[in-house]
Amino acid sequence: MAGLAKGLAIVEAFTAHRSQLTVTDAAKATGITPAAARRCLLTLRELGYLQQDGGYFRPTPRMMRLGAAYLEAAGLPSLAQPFVLAARDELTESVSVAVYEDGSALIVARAEVQRIVNTGVRLGAQMPAYASASGRVLLTGLSEAELESYLESCTPVRTTPNTLMTIPEIRSRIELARVEGVAFTNEELELGVRSMAVPVTDSSGAVRAAMTASTFTARASIDEMRGKFLPVLRRQAEGLSRML
Amino acid sequence: MAGLAKGLAIVEAFTAHRSQLTVTDAAKATGITPAAARRCLLTLRELGYLQQDGGYFRPTPRMMRLGAAYLEAAGLPSLAQPFVLAARDELTESVSVAVYEDGSALIVARAEVQRIVNTGVRLGAQMPAYASASGRVLLTGLSEAELESYLESCTPVRTTPNTLMTIPEIRSRIELARVEGVAFTNEELELGVRSMAVPVTDSSGAVRAAMTASTFTARASIDEMRGKFLPVLRRQAEGLSRML
Incomplete structure (x- = not known):
């Protein structure tokens, strides 16, 4: 083999x-x-x-055809689709659902808005877990031991002046995400882009996925995202969570 | 191997x-x-x-990750995305771009509208070429010999009372699609669903893909689709064609 x-x-x-x-x-x-x-x-x-x-x-x-096997056979992408579409329509921003996969946030459902410039993130795309809003929410779903082992093997790569480059900073942002039930990135992964993510949980309360909205910095501050994006993301993520 | x-x-x-x-x-x-x-x-x-x-x-x-290789590496899915989004926004109907792959229309780009019920067609999905609007447009891109060989090996499967079950009927619909530059299906593949597809061509005029809009029969007749859908599909497909 x-x-x-x-x-x-x-x-x-x-x-x-x-x-x-x-x-x-x-x-x-x-x-x-x-x-x-x-x-x-x-x-x-x-x-x-x-x-x-x-x-x-x-x-x-x-x-x-090879990737279609997961999209067709797994429940989550199909279940998530109406909720990402609804969140996109409410926010007029692109919305994704991602799952944790080997150190990355992997996008399994996505609804895009039309823009001249878009963020280039698509179905099947992977973002480093430590540096993305979805990833930080997904990392709150690991056990303490799994998280420590992930952080030990993690080597931050600077992609913008705002990229978090030390493990203690990254760990504290993951802890904050666990406490607040929301994570954001402020031009840390890509200049000009802000993202906000909330957990999608199953009936046992375990984090199964993250629902994320991204916007350009010219369109909303982090405070505006908290005011406008967070209630919509929470409501749609809860709708999806009830089905898992 | x-x-x-x-x-x-x-x-x-x-x-x-x-x-x-x-x-x-x-x-x-x-x-x-x-x-x-x-x-x-x-x-x-x-x-x-x-x-x-x-x-x-x-x-x-x-x-x-396996399917992402094509989506990321091939030009067509990325090039097509803004045009399917624009067509969806104009029509408020789901719009796809499909390519011919081994007897099937394979969806490589798609923008969905939110509906309580949707058609369940997604990225990576395959539809039989003879029975779908996209497929009939794509079949017009085959050479005479390739088309004859496809039709010889084709065994129609009835999925609705309207499914075309004879090769002469299917051939004449493909010829009509070649002449008119548009193909449609009227509840032939799925009851309650109508689709309309136009070709996407490269600079040599060869058919590279099909752009398709689908709707529920309650929302539009074939005549209404010709009036409302066709100009939008043609304009967006031409925009994409100019990039190939």
């Missing part, structure tokens, strides 16, 4: 910044030998998941 | 109707031996793509 693991690592290696890969690129991105990477790329091409143009391999639409 | 092909076949076997699979189910759905299916399921579980509950395996959110 080593072939399966290698092939899936290569599928995951394609991103917005690496939209096409050569054999060498694929080997480098995954730590697989060039010979094995080449076999995987050719197999993925034969199966219809990649197309080849000279030395470059690029994903085909068929690749989407 | 046989392991990779088998593993991906199992990933694709999870759907809304088969949200969890046993070893026996997975073997049956994919034509793989139970022993090989079991090895694939266990490997996928070890890699974090499946969770196991007794004898049942279910997709985890990590599965979405």
Whole structure:
């Protein structure tokens, strides 16, 4: 089964910044030998998941069938959709639901507003948990031991002048999120963008997901977001929570 | 590399109707031996793509990373997003962009309106090409030989009393779509739903995708859709076409 693991690592290696890969690129991105990477790329091409143009391999639409399995089979994306749509319509801001996945907040449901510029976040996108509002809410759902182990392995990467760069600062913001039931980021992950997230819990009270609204700094201050966004996010997150 | 092909076949076997699979189910759905299916399921579980509950395996959110590769790396989904959002806002109906993939119209971009009941079509969903408005538009993009070969292998499945069940009827609707530059379905795929689709072409004039709006029969007749939907769909599809 080593072939399966290698092939899936290569599928995951394609991103917005690496939209096409050569054999060498694929080997480098995954730590697989060039010979094995080449076999995987050719197999993925034969199966219809990649197309080849000279030395470059690029994903085909068929690749989407692989992700569709979770979207179709899991309950959460379908259950969340009406609530993110309702929150978007009330706020006229893009709204997402994300789950914790291996150190990241992974977006599983999303409703967008139309803007000339949008935040470029989409279904299936992953944001580092320590640096995102959704991530900090999701981290409140870990046990003490899991959270400590996450923070020990966490190496903050500066993406704006506001990025939190020390573990004690990050830990205190997660604790605040646990106490207040809301987390925000103020241009910490991306300049010009503010986000606010609240937990989605199941019937046992466990944090299962985070519902997040993001806006541009020109549109709302953090105080305005608390006044206007928070009641809407809480109401829609509670609606979704009652179904879990 | 046989392991990779088998593993991906199992990933694709999870759907809304088969949200969890046993070893026996997975073997049956994919034509793989139970022993090989079991090895694939266990490997996928070890890699974090499946969770196991007794004898049942279910997709985890990590599965979405596999589909995200196409969404992030391919140009079309990102380019299409502003145009489907604009069309949705003008029509207050859900709008999709689909590409042709192995006999199906596969949705790669979508903007939804909020409704109590929605059509349940989502990103990554596949509809049979012969029976859907998007599919009929996409089939106009095949060469004569490809279209004949598709129609030869096509076995219509009745899903409503209106489903077209003969190849000559289907062929004539595809020819009409080629001449008129628009295709529609009138409760042929799903009772109560009407759809209208127009082609998205690249600079060489080749059909690359279809842009589709769907509505409930109570909301608009086909004539009303021609009057109200068609100009909007054409304008947005042309906007997208200019970028390809």
